[in-house]
Amino acid sequence: MKLLYFAWMRERLGRDEETIVLPSDVRTVGELLDHLRGRGHAYAQALADPRIVRVAINHTYAKLHDPVRDADEVAIFPPVTGG
Amino acid sequence: MIFMRVRVQADDFDPGQEIARLTQGRADVGAVASFVGCVRDRDDQGRVIKAMTLEQYPAMTQAEMSRIAHEAQARWPLQDLTILHRHGRLEPGARIVLVAVASAHRQAAFEACAFLMDFLKTRAPFWKKEETDEGAQWVSAKESDDLASERWNP
Numbered sequence: 001m002k003l004l005y006f007a008w009m010r011e012r013l014g015r016d017e018e019t020i021v022l023p024s025d026v027r028t029v030g031e032l033l034d035h036l037r038g039r040g041h042a043y044a045q046a047l048a049d050p051r052i053v054r055v056a057i058n059h060t061y062a063k064l065h066d067p068v069r070d071a072d073e074v075a076i077f078p079p080v081t082g083g
Numbered sequence: 084m085i086f087m088r089v090r091v092q093a094d095d096f097d098p099g100q101e102i103a104r105l106t107q108g109r110a111d112v113g114a115v116a117s118f119v120g121c122v123r124d125r126d127d128q129g130r131v132i133k134a135m136t137l138e139q140y141p142a143m144t145q146a147e148m149s150r151i152a153h154e155a156q157a158r159w160p161l162q163d164l165t166i167l168h169r170h171g172r173l174e175p176g177a178r179i180v181l182v183a184v185a186s187a188h189r190q191a192a193f194e195a196c197a198f199l200m201d202f203l204k205t206r207a208p209f210w211k212k213e214e215t216d217e218g219a220q221w222v223s224a225k226e227s228d229d230l231a232s233e234r235w236n237p
Contacts, residue, residue: 007221059140073142077210078210080208080210081222082137082139082179082208
């Protein structure tokens with residue numbers, strides 16, 4: 001799975017993208033975020049507050065219960081501030 | 084037939100030219116409403132802003148802006164619309180975004196213009212980082228923007 005990070009999420013994690021192998025028991029966006037939180041302090045901190053974490057699967061906004069697959073491009077970012 | 088122009092660009096744009104384009108060669112447009120957003124020289128705490136950088140998620144920005152534009156087309160009888168949004172480093176006074184909407188009557192044009200801006204603010208994947216004397220910091224999302232966007236929900 002390709003993961004992309006933007007804005008302060010990218011800065012706190014120290015990377016703008018990475019590729020991970022999706023564990024077979026990770027089936028939803030919520031489970032993916034839990035999996036990532038277990039990958040170390042930076043992830044746990046950056047993803048701590050679900051109210052300021054947005055997720056897009058293949059360029060479309062996703063909710064916590066939406067399914068994820070290994071072939072997806074998943075972007076994780078803070079609430080947007082354009083306009 | 085749905086007319087719309089949606090674009091993300093680093094370069095500036097000419098609002099007058101963009102607005103004129105909506106009525107060029109047609110006489111059925113009765114109303115054009117537009118909004119131009121610019122970089123202010125102070126933040127909400129009164130600190131001087133030297134510049135801001137707009138980061139985006141290129142693969143998603145155009146797609147999400149088009150979805151928002153189609154949503155507006157579905158809700159109001161619009162004849163044409165234009166959304167231009169800049170990215171990159173911008174200094175105070177610079178234009179950031181243009182929304183312009185053409186319709187037969189003013190109410191649809193006014194409402195669609197406000198709807199498009201409210202949804203761009205809360206859905207288009209852009210992030211602002213402001214440079215002040217105290218350093219650079221990411222702009223926080225405003226609850227008032229969420230509320231403005233939610234008022235369009237049925």
